Amino acid sequence: MKLYILLMSCVLFWSGNFVIARFIHDDISPIELVFFRWFGTLVALSPLLFIHRKKIFTSIKNHFLIMMTFSLLGISGYNSFVYLGLQTTTATNALLINSSMPIMIIFLAAIILKQKISFMQMIGIGLSTLGVIFLVLQGDFTQIGSMSFNVGDIWIIIAGLSWALYSVLMKFKPKDLHALEFLTAVVFLGSIVLLGIYLFSGYGFSSGVAVVSNNYWVIIYMVIFPSILSYIFWHKGIHEIGADKTGQFTHLMPIFGSILAFVFLNETLELFHFMGMVLIGFGIYLSLFLKKKTIKKIQ
Numbered sequence: 001m002k003l004y005i006l007l008m009s010c011v012l013f014w015s016g017n018f019v020i021a022r023f024i025h026d027d028i029s030p031i032e033l034v035f036f037r038w039f040g041t042l043v044a045l046s047p048l049l050f051i052h053r054k055k056i057f058t059s060i061k062n063h064f065l066i067m068m069t070f071s072l073l074g075i076s077g078y079n080s081f082v083y084l085g086l087q088t089t090t091a092t093n094a095l096l097i098n099s100s101m102p103i104m105i106i107f108l109a110a111i112i113l114k115q116k117i118s119f120m121q122m123i124g125i126g127l128s129t130l131g132v133i134f135l136v137l138q139g140d141f142t143q144i145g146s147m148s149f150n151v152g153d154i155w156i157i158i159a160g161l162s163w164a165l166y167s168v169l170m171k172f173k174p175k176d177l178h179a180l181e182f183l184t185a186v187v188f189l190g191s192i193v194l195l196g197i198y199l200f201s202g203y204g205f206s207s208g209v210a211v212v213s214n215n216y217w218v219i220i221y222m223v224i225f226p227s228i229l230s231y232i233f234w235h236k237g238i239h240e241i242g243a244d245k246t247g248q249f250t251h252l253m254p255i256f257g258s259i260l261a262f263v264f265l266n267e268t269l270e271l272f273h274f275m276g277m278v279l280i281g282f283g284i285y286l287s288l289f290l291k292k293k294t295i296k297k298i299q
Contacts, residue, residue, distance in 0.1 A: 003240055007249045010233035015256035017226035019264070020218055022086050028218075030083035032211050035191075035198040038075055040223040042191045045184045056177065056185045063174045068189055070173070073166035074231075075190025076197070081159035089152030097156045098254075102247035103129070104164035109244055112168055117244060120286055128251040128283025131276045139272030167243040170235065179232050187227075251280050 021033065042049075049056060060067050089097075102125055109115035137143045177185060212219060237246035258273050 006233040010230040013225035071189035085155030105247040124286030131279025
């Protein structure tokens, strides 16, 4: 039960990240936001990087290809794609696209790891996905026909694929690093990539100081919660129950997003919110707790 609480906290922090990123999208560019988020995370993890520098850099040297892949997919790539998408996509479209991430994980796991899944898990995935769709369409499925997709939606799709592949490839994470050491290593590599993108995009030191000073509360939140804590909780979930089951918790983001909007943006909670929550919760229950013929899971 403790693990499930950690995974729910992980998704709650990520939901806050989405809400904040959308809220300030006119004040800070996606490149600036993703760079200062992860540069700030690297600064926070720098004591660990210094203390275990020999172990971390030896692992990077010995497993450079897979470690760089993790940093590109999970640090510099995924987050850049999300922030780019949130510049233009609607909340409804973003949540619908996000709800497909567990399916992406299962699909990639089946291809890469020959992962099999029980029939009960498929039922659970279907119900929780239906709950997300019901929630974001406000209980009116006739809205599906009037939805349109733009370039922001494409970025969110790419982000989902990037994170799904990152989660599945955790099977090949170097065993010589524990969770915080691994996170420090991929943040270090990802920050180098993001620094190059930041400078190539024309941003400099003086503009960076202004951005950080004006949005320091955003950077602090993103460093502590959706970056360090959420990544640790997510990796723990993948290690203990597999990427396919851990991925189901992303279905909670529309629920948490609705609650956060109610608390911080004065938006109302309607009946369809609670009906969607019931479908999502029951789907997760079937996927995680009511196990019948689970043939194999990702360790």
